[in-house]
Amino acid sequence: MQRGKFITFEGGEGVGKTTQIRLLSEYLKTKGIECISSREPGGSPWAEAVRHVLLSGLADKMGLGPSGEAILFAAARADHVDSKIEPALEQGKWVLCDRFMDSTRVYQGESDDVAPELVDSLERIAINGHKPDLTFILDLRADVGLHRANARRKASEAVDRFEREDITIHENRRNAFLQLATRNPDRCRVIDASQTIDEIAFDIWRTVENVLIKPAKAEQEKRDADQTSEQNEAEEA
Ligand code: TMP
Numbered sequence: 001m002q003r004g005k006f007i008t009f010e011g012g013e014g015v016g017k018t019t020q021i022r023l024l025s026e027y028l029k030t031k032g033i034e035c036i037s038s039r040e041p042g043g044s045p046w047a048e049a050v051r052h053v054l055l056s057g058l059a060d061k062m063g064l065g066p067s068g069e070a071i072l073f074a075a076a077r078a079d080h081v082d083s084k085i086e087p088a089l090e091q092g093k094w095v096l097c098d099r100f101m102d103s104t105r106v107y108q109g110e111s112d113d114v115a116p117e118l119v120d121s122l123e124r125i126a127i128n129g130h131k132p133d134l135t136f137i138l139d140l141r142a143d144v145g146l147h148r149a150n151a152r153r154k155a156s157e158a159v160d161r162f163e164r165e166d167i168t169i170h171e172n173r174r175n176a177f178l179q180l181a182t183r184n185p186d187r188c189r190v191i192d193a194s195q196t197i198d199e200i201a202f203d204i205w206r207t208v209e210n211v212l213i214k215p216a217k218a219e220q221e222k223r224d225a226d227q228t229s230e231q232n233e234a235e236e237a
Contacts, residue, residue, distance in 0.1 A: 010102045102135060
């Protein structure tokens with residue numbers, strides 16, 4: 001069985017990752033590709049509990065500090081990878097994930113209070129070799145994204161610990177995501193998230209077709225052809 005593909009969606013607040021993951025998942029199903037959607041922090045029962053501690057501001061309020069937060073994000077990620085992502089990929093399913101290791105690089109890694117060596121080590125341990133096959137970075141002006149995030153938040157939902165931060169921090173994160181994409185051109189694709197939902201979805205589908213579906217199909221056809229010629233040779237012998 002061919003291993004599944006791992007696609008992550010990254011970007012600042014309110015860039016529309018959740019909607020695009022749903023649309024890509026529907027598109028993949030029409031192509032006969034089985035996939036699961038997940039998110040970080042979270043994705044497994046234990047990691048969802050850590051999500052609550054981190055995003056409610058509890059960890060911050062109790063004085064955990066940025067390095068401690070980075071460690072918690074990594075612990076949640078390690079469990080998510082082991083219990084959900086790896087088993088799904090192994091079964092040939094594709095995994096679409098709302099945020100992954102690049103969010104730690106940007107949100108924690110850009111803070112002067114977290115040592116780069118710590119971010120590197122945590123990433124290595126948490127992802128355990130599971131780098132995404134493709135990462136979409138949905139790019140949008142920070143003020144526009146925050147406005148969208150505020151508009152869609154239900155009255156019962158609180159503003160999370162990171163959304164509450166200053167606009168200049170959000171702008172710096174946008175730039176950090178763009179720089180990360182420049183440093184990882186094979187894996188990362190920047191998508192203009194100021195377009196309409198349909199335009200963004202089209203950009204994403206086209207990229208997935210070109211980068212993952214067509215090469216995977218070609219690989220499968222080659223494997224089938226090799227197998228047929230091996231069978232023919234065996235029959236002739
Ligand atoms: P979201 O699910 O609404 O995107 O919220 C998750 C928040 O957590 C978002 O503000 C980004 C932040 N975050 C980090 O700071 N580091 C991480 O590693 C991850 C996955 C998320």
